[in-house]
Amino acid sequence: MDIGSILIMLAVLIVLARIGSRVFGRLGMPGLIGEIVVGIAIANLTIGDTSFLGMLDISIGDHPSQNYEVVEIFAELGVIFLLFSVGLETKVKDLISVGRAAMLVAVLGVIMPFIAGFALIQVYDGNIHHAMFLGAAMVATSVGITARVIKDMRLTDSKESRIIIGAAVIDDVLGMVILAIVVGMTASGEISVVNILLIVAEALIFVAAILAAALWAVPRIYNHFEKKNKENFEKPGKSRLGVNKLVLAIAVCLGLSWFADTIGLAAIIGAFFGGMLFAEYAWEWKLEEKIEAITTLFISFFFLNVGMQVDLGTLTSVSTVGLAVIVILLAAATKYFGCGLGAKLGDRSLSGGSQSIIGLGMIPRGEVGIIVASVGLASGAISAELYAVAVVMAVATAIIAPPLFSKAFRKMYPPEYRLTQDDLI
Amino acid sequence: MDIGSILIMLAVLIVLARIGSRVFGRLGMPGLIGEIVVGIAIANLTIGDTSFLGMLDISIGDHPSQNYEVVEIFAELGVIFLLFSVGLETKVKDLISVGRAAMLVAVLGVIMPFIAGFALIQVYDGNIHHAMFLGAAMVATSVGITARVIKDMRLTDSKESRIIIGAAVIDDVLGMVILAIVVGMTASGEISVVNILLIVAEALIFVAAILAAALWAVPRIYNHFEKKNKENFEKPGKSRLGVNKLVLAIAVCLGLSWFADTIGLAAIIGAFFGGMLFAEYAWEWKLEEKIEAITTLFISFFFLNVGMQVDLGTLTSVSTVGLAVIVILLAAATKYFGCGLGAKLGDRSLSGGSQSIIGLGMIPRGEVGIIVASVGLASGAISAELYAVAVVMAVATAIIAPPLFSKAFRKMYPPEYRLTQDDLI
Numbered sequence: 001m002d003i004g005s006i007l008i009m010l011a012v013l014i015v016l017a018r019i020g021s022r023v024f025g026r027l028g029m030p031g032l033i034g035e036i037v038v039g040i041a042i043a044n045l046t047i048g049d050t051s052f053l054g055m056l057d058i059s060i061g062d063h064p065s066q067n068y069e070v071v072e073i074f075a076e077l078g079v080i081f082l083l084f085s086v087g088l089e090t091k092v093k094d095l096i097s098v099g100r101a102a103m104l105v106a107v108l109g110v111i112m113p114f115i116a117g118f119a120l121i122q123v124y125d126g127n128i129h130h131a132m133f134l135g136a137a138m139v140a141t142s143v144g145i146t147a148r149v150i151k152d153m154r155l156t157d158s159k160e161s162r163i164i165i166g167a168a169v170i171d172d173v174l175g176m177v178i179l180a181i182v183v184g185m186t187a188s189g190e191i192s193v194v195n196i197l198l199i200v201a202e203a204l205i206f207v208a209a210i211l212a213a214a215l216w217a218v219p220r221i222y223n224h225f226e227k228k229n230k231e232n233f234e235k236p237g238k239s240r241l242g243v244n245k246l247v248l249a250i251a252v253c254l255g256l257s258w259f260a261d262t263i264g265l266a267a268i269i270g271a272f273f274g275g276m277l278f279a280e281y282a283w284e285w286k287l288e289e290k291i292e293a294i295t296t297l298f299i300s301f302f303f304l305n306v307g308m309q310v311d312l313g314t315l316t317s318v319s320t321v322g323l324a325v326i327v328i329l330l331a332a333a334t335k336y337f338g339c340g341l342g343a344k345l346g347d348r349s350l351s352g353g354s355q356s357i358i359g360l361g362m363i364p365r366g367e368v369g370i371i372v373a374s375v376g377l378a379s380g381a382i383s384a385e386l387y388a389v390a391v392v393m394a395v396a397t398a399i400i401a402p403p404l405f406s407k408a409f410r411k412m413y414p415p416e417y418r419l420t421q422d423d424l425i
Numbered sequence: 426m427d428i429g430s431i432l433i434m435l436a437v438l439i440v441l442a443r444i445g446s447r448v449f450g451r452l453g454m455p456g457l458i459g460e461i462v463v464g465i466a467i468a469n470l471t472i473g474d475t476s477f478l479g480m481l482d483i484s485i486g487d488h489p490s491q492n493y494e495v496v497e498i499f500a501e502l503g504v505i506f507l508l509f510s511v512g513l514e515t516k517v518k519d520l521i522s523v524g525r526a527a528m529l530v531a532v533l534g535v536i537m538p539f540i541a542g543f544a545l546i547q548v549y550d551g552n553i554h555h556a557m558f559l560g561a562a563m564v565a566t567s568v569g570i571t572a573r574v575i576k577d578m579r580l581t582d583s584k585e586s587r588i589i590i591g592a593a594v595i596d597d598v599l600g601m602v603i604l605a606i607v608v609g610m611t612a613s614g615e616i617s618v619v620n621i622l623l624i625v626a627e628a629l630i631f632v633a634a635i636l637a638a639a640l641w642a643v644p645r646i647y648n649h650f651e652k653k654n655k656e657n658f659e660k661p662g663k664s665r666l667g668v669n670k671l672v673l674a675i676a677v678c679l680g681l682s683w684f685a686d687t688i689g690l691a692a693i694i695g696a697f698f699g700g701m702l703f704a705e706y707a708w709e710w711k712l713e714e715k716i717e718a719i720t721t722l723f724i725s726f727f728f729l730n731v732g733m734q735v736d737l738g739t740l741t742s743v744s745t746v747g748l749a750v751i752v753i754l755l756a757a758a759t760k761y762f763g764c765g766l767g768a769k770l771g772d773r774s775l776s777g778g779s780q781s782i783i784g785l786g787m788i789p790r791g792e793v794g795i796i797v798a799s800v801g802l803a804s805g806a807i808s809a810e811l812y813a814v815a816v817v818m819a820v821a822t823a824i825i826a827p828p829l830f831s832k833a834f835r836k837m838y839p840p841e842y843r844l845t846q847d848d849l850i
Binding site: 001003004006007008010011014015018022064066069070072073076080243244246247250251254255257258261262267289290291293294296297300 | 426428429431432433435436439440443447489491494495497498501505668669671672675676679680682683686687692714715716718719721722725
């Protein structure tokens with residue numbers, strides 16, 4: 001293992017990401033857009049005969065170099081710890097209180113993009129497999145993008161944020177169901193109802209178990225330790241029971257991420273629920289600032305990596321670019337109106353501004369859309385052209401939505417909320 | 426990339442390491458010993474027909490699995506951030522004030538183990554190459570081990586700690602010189618004086634540049650930003666200049682670690698100096714607690730990995746075990762007396778207790794001894810038996826020294842210093 005090569009790559013990438021973030025921040029846009037743009041730039045930049053990535057010993061593709069694997073692991077850990085920290089700020093009862101609205105936001109926000117994507121490709125090339133996969137790639141919101149904006153604006157506590165996060169969890173389950181249907185249909189022409197019921201059942205049991213743990217088991221464990229420690233405190237010679245809180249939190253975060261991944265959910269959904277288990281004690285244990293330090297180390301690699309998926313060389317034909325533009329517009333509009341409508345149906349008290357925030361927050365597809373498209377590409381169900389379109393759609397929605405989202409949020413909440421994560425000199 | 430497999434491996438290892446740490450902590454020993462012992466245990470444990478490591482998709486050796494590469498990267502980042510945080514607590518003038526003592530501690534602590542190891546193997550098998558490599562493997566102190574004890578006991582500020590850290594830096598340079606001599610002698614029978622002067626010159630220039638930066642450039646940059654911000658604060662419409670301090674610190678830490686590695690020093694030496702650049706501002710910027718959170722995520726993998734190098738299967742012949750015991754005793758005794766003597770010669774005001782602390786703190790060889798031995802094994806200069814002996818010596822000194830070291834430290838400093846890093850429930 002060439003540790004020197006890894007160290008300099010990490011240092012260079014983290015500095016470039018930070019520069020991108022600052023420049024876009026100065027332009028009044030969320031910093032993560034700058035990080036994605038830096039990702040696109042470095043993946044497509046060639047100096048002389050050497051690609052920029054080559055200089056950092058990064059190679060993407062079927063045979064990734066070790067350095068790129070490090071980027072991928074850091075990216076995944078970054079979004080895992082980001083969602084864990086969102087979980088730390090989300091109390092179970094707050095999430096349950098927005099359950100109805102979140103459910104309708106998710107359902108309408110899944111159905112509308114799928115129908116739109118499906119119909120568009122049916123018109124474009126008439127291939128039903130293409131149509132199904134592009135529809136599926138347009139379904140799943142990547143909550144990592146929106147979560148970062150929410151965290152940076154310190155607005156995790158707002159009702160709109162809670163609805164978005166809750167809807168993203170349900171959206172992920174529905175996205176899995178749709179992917180399972182689409183894969184089944186393209187592979188064998190059949191839908192395995194048992195399989196789909198299994199996916200839904202696993203997800204429901206997982207969520208129910210976590211909610212039960214958060215509401216019932218965790219407070220009891222906590223009180224047990226508290227009581228024991230009080231008793232031992234009074235008896236000389238007895239030491240206090242205890243665990244390192246940060247290590248406990250890290251272990252739960254990684255363990256539940258693994259578990260969610262294993263049952264077919266996104267790892268970040270597990271991380272989010274893991275964070276929620278600690279929500280009542282995060283402040284007392286100073287967990288938030290510690291997890292935030294860890295997130296800072298990793299998270300830029302997530303946004304860089306989203307950008308690095310874009311190969312500008314695939315966007316040379318006019319018809320591809322035209323298709324991509326239409327797909328991007330449809331992907332944005334269907335989530336915006338679908339989720340906004342769902343929010344209103346679920347909670348009549350929501351204002352137009354809140355609907356707008358929720359609709360915008362659900363637009364980014366990010367890595368989830370890319371993953372769905374790669375499944376299609378690998379199975380031969382979609383063409384390289386459609387794959388490129390899906391990737392561009394995923395990245396473009398991740399770039400378009402955050403500025404509009406943060407602007408709408410800023411309008412709704414007074415400026416003192418508008419702190420960014422940069423603590424300036 | 427199988428992210429699920431990586432996540433569960435990380436979660437399991439971090440929990441096992443923590444359990445080991447707590448158990449040994451309860452027995453009154455430094456927790457890191459527990460982590461090393463857990464590392465030895467999991468590397469040698471077989472359940473039914475499957476090795477424990479196999480269950481976690483870890484395979485060590487010439488063709489390491491991806492999961493083991495993650496362990497190695499985490500281990501390296503752990504000790505890098507650990508030394509960075511020691512640097513954060515070390516001010517340049519404090520380091521310079523112990524310069525003379527540190528120099529003599531390093532020199533005597535290098536010469537004595539080398540002579541002892543060389544002489545022993547000359548007597549044991551008469552092979553001069555074997556003798557030179559084992560001597561070289563016995564030279565270099567692994568400051569990561571001692572640094573963790575110092576940090577956990579919150580004693581970075583003591584004079585003894587500063588002498589140990591300073592000596593470890595010089596020790597690393599001398600270790601490199603000896604390795605260069607030994608490699609040259611065994612490969613071509615010649616010593617390249619130019620090469621050795623180059624190594625020393627590079628190291629001296631690096632250290633001088635860092636000290637100059639810390640004393641001269643960094644305060645000026647800081648004051649410049651402070652002044653600009655004060656001016657801009659008074660002009661409406663001008664925003665404040667600033668950078669995210671944690672990102673800056675991480676970038677400097679990784680960048681200097683890479684640089685030190687590139688010029689042939691240990692990466693952790695670069696990390697330590699990187700931390701020192703921020704020492705004057707670490708408190709104001711809350712850097713210590715943030716870096717500590719990052720270190721917590723990674724550091725257990727360093728100690729686990731030290732333990733995982735031990736293959737108990739190599740310790741079956743009586744003569745090997747006997748040789749290992751003698752090497753361990755010599756390795757400990759020569760550092761203890763050599764460094765203690767060096768400390769006294771360098772600073773007459775040091776008490777016997779202080780000499781003892783310094784001698785004990787320099788005993789652990791850890792990963793550095795293992796690296797030197799692997800160079801010898803790869804070049805055919807030493808046998809598999811001597812390699813095993815060197816590994817056992819490196820791990821055993823890392824296990825033996827910390828309890829004695831922390832006991833001696835505890836005797837010298839009052840109990841209120843004896844906080845551990847565990848913040849108990």
